[in-house]
Amino acid sequence: MSADPRQFKQAASQALKNPRLQTALGRIKSHFVHKRAEAVERFGAFEALRHEGHAIRDRAIANLDMLLVQFEDSVRARGGQVHWARDADEARQAVADILRQAGARTVIKGKSMVTEEIGLNDFLEREGFTPVETDLGEYIVQLRHEAPSHIIAPAFHLNKEDIAQTFREAHTGLAPERALVERSALVAEARQILRRQFESADAGITGANFLTAAEGAAVLVTNEGNGDLSRLLPRTHIVVTGIEKVVANLSEASVLLRLLTRSATGQEITSYVTIMAGPVADDAAANTATRDFHVVLIDNGRSDLLGTEAQDALRCIRCAACLNHCPVYGAIGGHAYGATYPGPIGAALNPGLIGLADACHHPNASTFCGRCAEVCPVEIPLPQIMRSWRAREYEAEPRAGARKIGFTLWAFVARRPALYRFATRIAARMIPYLGHMPLTAAPLLAGWLNGRTLPRANGHTFHDLWRQRQ
Amino acid sequence: MSGKERHVGLFVTCLVDLLRPEIGFATARLLEMAGCTVVVPSAQTCCGQPAWNAGADDHARALARQTIDAFAGLDYVVAPSGSCAGTIKRHYPTMLADDAAYAAKARDLADRTYELSAFLVRICGMNDLAARTNTKITYHDSCSSLRDLGVRNEPRALLAQIAGTELCELSDGEVCCGFGGMFSAKYPEISTHMADNKLADVESTGAEMLVGNDLGCLMHLEARAKHQKRNLRVRHIAEFLCEAMPEPDTGKV
Ligand code: SF4
Numbered sequence: 001m002s003a004d005p006r007q008f009k010q011a012a013s014q015a016l017k018n019p020r021l022q023t024a025l026g027r028i029k030s031h032f033v034h035k036r037a038e039a040v041e042r043f044g045a046f047e048a049l050r051h052e053g054h055a056i057r058d059r060a061i062a063n064l065d066m067l068l069v070q071f072e073d074s075v076r077a078r079g080g081q082v083h084w085a086r087d088a089d090e091a092r093q094a095v096a097d098i099l100r101q102a103g104a105r106t107v108i109k110g111k112s113m114v115t116e117e118i119g120l121n122d123f124l125e126r127e128g129f130t131p132v133e134t135d136l137g138e139y140i141v142q143l144r145h146e147a148p149s150h151i152i153a154p155a156f157h158l159n160k161e162d163i164a165q166t167f168r169e170a171h172t173g174l175a176p177e178r179a180l181v182e183r184s185a186l187v188a189e190a191r192q193i194l195r196r197q198f199e200s201a202d203a204g205i206t207g208a209n210f211l212t213a214a215e216g217a218a219v220l221v222t223n224e225g226n227g228d229l230s231r232l233l234p235r236t237h238i239v240v241t242g243i244e245k246v247v248a249n250l251s252e253a254s255v256l257l258r259l260l261t262r263s264a265t266g267q268e269i270t271s272y273v274t275i276m277a278g279p280v281a282d283d284a285a286a287n288t289a290t291r292d293f294h295v296v297l298i299d300n301g302r303s304d305l306l307g308t309e310a311q312d313a314l315r316c317i318r319c320a321a322c323l324n325h326c327p328v329y330g331a332i333g334g335h336a337y338g339a340t341y342p343g344p345i346g347a348a349l350n351p352g353l354i355g356l357a358d359a360c361h362h363p364n365a366s367t368f369c370g371r372c373a374e375v376c377p378v379e380i381p382l383p384q385i386m387r388s389w390r391a392r393e394y395e396a397e398p399r400a401g402a403r404k405i406g407f408t409l410w411a412f413v414a415r416r417p418a419l420y421r422f423a424t425r426i427a428a429r430m431i432p433y434l435g436h437m438p439l440t441a442a443p444l445l446a447g448w449l450n451g452r453t454l455p456r457a458n459g460h461t462f463h464d465l466w467r468q469r470q
Numbered sequence: 471m472s473g474k475e476r477h478v479g480l481f482v483t484c485l486v487d488l489l490r491p492e493i494g495f496a497t498a499r500l501l502e503m504a505g506c507t508v509v510v511p512s513a514q515t516c517c518g519q520p521a522w523n524a525g526a527d528d529h530a531r532a533l534a535r536q537t538i539d540a541f542a543g544l545d546y547v548v549a550p551s552g553s554c555a556g557t558i559k560r561h562y563p564t565m566l567a568d569d570a571a572y573a574a575k576a577r578d579l580a581d582r583t584y585e586l587s588a589f590l591v592r593i594c595g596m597n598d599l600a601a602r603t604n605t606k607i608t609y610h611d612s613c614s615s616l617r618d619l620g621v622r623n624e625p626r627a628l629l630a631q632i633a634g635t636e637l638c639e640l641s642d643g644e645v646c647c648g649f650g651g652m653f654s655a656k657y658p659e660i661s662t663h664m665a666d667n668k669l670a671d672v673e674s675t676g677a678e679m680l681v682g683n684d685l686g687c688l689m690h691l692e693a694r695a696k697h698q699k700r701n702l703r704v705r706h707i708a709e710f711l712c713e714a715m716p717e718p719d720t721g722k723v
Binding site for chain 1: 482484486487488489490491492494495498510512513514515516518520521522523524525526527529532533536540613614617618644645646648649650651652653654655656657658659660661662663664665667689690692693694696697704
């Protein structure tokens with residue numbers, strides 16, 4: 001699982017040549033794009049809802065400090081505890097401390113990208129705990145020691161046959177001759193195995209889609225119900241999530257829910273929507289005291305984005321619509337990014353979360369086609385944010401860097417129309433012969449002509465011909 | 471065409487200037503047919519988009535100011551490209567928002583700037599080209615036309631005026647072709663993969679010709695098709711329209 005975002009090009013190249021991955025990626029359209037489009041159509045006034053969602057999230061981000069404090073008070077009032085973590089390390093330690101205090105060993109987990117972001121599972125294993133993913137997709141990638149390749153469908157890069165093979169290798173106690181062809185057989189088998197884990201787990205960790213300040217609640221959507229089980233069955237429940245997930249109250253969260261499910265899977269609502277506020281109350285009052293509820297709130301680079309051009313990315317509700325509509329993600333899948341968040345939202349967030357030097361390819365590997373911003377339920381101007389990272393990268397480059405020199409030379413010429421006319425006249429004459437020239441000194445041009453053959457070119461510039469005509 | 475005479479500045483675009491001047495002449499011819507006086511300011515070079523997209527903001531701003539000055543005083547600016555028109559119309563005002571001397575000028579130029587088909591249909595009301603072909607075509611919308619400019623119906627309205635043209639729509643017309651300017655050189659493998667998807671879509675329409683309004687996309691797709699020895703003709707919409715019309719009485723194209 002040691003992915004390196006700096007190896008993006010190589011990883012992308014591998015991904016493009018991987019026929020199984022390409023088959024899986026081919027399903028994005030029917031699985032996500034069409035379903036979203038139909039849901040938006042059925043809803044009708046989706047644009048108005050997007051504006052509303054945008055405004056709700058903007059208000060939340062603008063009042064982040066106040067809402068978080070209010071959230072903490074509300075959680076406390078319900079008998080829960082809030083733990084603040086500045087970075088991944090503090091967050092992991094906080095979780096481990098809670099688990100130790102609760103005397104927990106086996107931990108069942110609902111799907112959570114934030115726990116992926118902080119590398120929680122590996123850490124817990126090293127500390128002697130046994131984390132078990134209970135979302136089917138997460139469970140599959142955990143068995144394969146892989147990272148999720150998609151933020152709402154972790155095993156999207158796999159086909160049924162890949163999953164069947166993974167199960168045969170992992171579930172050695174089951175009859176080897178069993179049939180594992182149908183999707184339903186795979187689900188049934190996972191359910192059978194996971195039931196046992198649910199029953200014996202000491203603690204449950206889930207993420208949260210939203211936190212509501214007024215009620216001190218964490219709202220979670222799932223289609224498998226595993227989030228509820230992770231919360232309800234063990235004695236201890238820990239919600240691990242990012243500070244930006246907070247909104248004012250449940251009624252605002254419910255607007256976002258309508259946007260989220262339609263944008264994500266095209267559902268009006270997911271099979272389960274769990275509102276988790278305070279410790280689970282048992283009917284048998286005696287039991288109540290043994291239950292506890294914790295929320296670990298993680299910053300990990302988020303607050304650094306406040307006041308920058310990337311601040312708008314904090315509005316994200318992680319619906320994955322931008323991934324599903326991104327032609328680059330659609331070509332290479334999620335793993336090539338080598339980071340927790342792939343696709344357009346990754347390109348907007350990763351430079352802030354893991355550093356621009358590591359994530360430099362992410363905002364660059366985009367054509368700025370703009371489909372992500374067009375579908376984003378909270379109207380995040382994703383290409384604009386990517387562009388702002390490019391500008392920061394450009395600024396940070398040394399003056400004598402090849403790219404800066406190139407741009408400076410080009411701009412020098414382009415700002416002198418007479419010189420530009422002269423330079424383009426020569427260039428236009430050369431272009432028809434480009435295919436026959438050694439281009440080692442012009443790597444970008446060579447890159448362009450790798451896999452492309454320049455079509456006919458006139459040999460003269462428009463400006464020259466126009467002047468002759470006048 | 472009716473209406474008072476419009477002075478239109480032709481923004482040539484770097485690619486048309488360098489590679490396919492025919493498109494510039496076809497554009498000028500269409501504008502003249504629509505009753506416009508075409509001016510080609512010699513102080514124009516590049517709109518600055520490559521610099522802006524790369525984050526070389528100072529260079530981009532300098533070129534934006536130069537373009538604004540070059541087209542000052544003209545009624546309209548028309549580019550045979552959604553991408554360059556989009557840069558001027560959508561991005562100049564942002565780029566120069568904090569520039570006291572140019573912010574208002576940038577907004578003013580943005581208001582006067584159009585992509586060719588949008589200008590011909592919306593402003594000139596061109597509705598009777600009286601031309602014909604016998605060609606089965608498909609049309610590629612550039613992302614900037616669709617999403618920066620909201621230009622989708624206008625090129626189709628023009629194509630519909632050419633008798634004998636059968637337009638077969640792509641099934642994934644909203645999807646990017648993979649050009650993306652510098653992207654196509656920096657990430658050629660991803661870029662050509664996206665081109666292959668687009669070309670497969672083009673092929674499945676059964677069209678013999680691909681028409682579009684952005685030379686960047688078209689050149690990228692044509693170059694990929696040529697590399698793969700696919701049998702596909704590619705035309706800019708201005709060329710396509712002019713080729714379908716009878717030769718003009720005067721002037722040489
Ligand atoms: S950026 Fe927008 S589209 Fe992408 S995951 Fe976030 S909310 Fe969804």
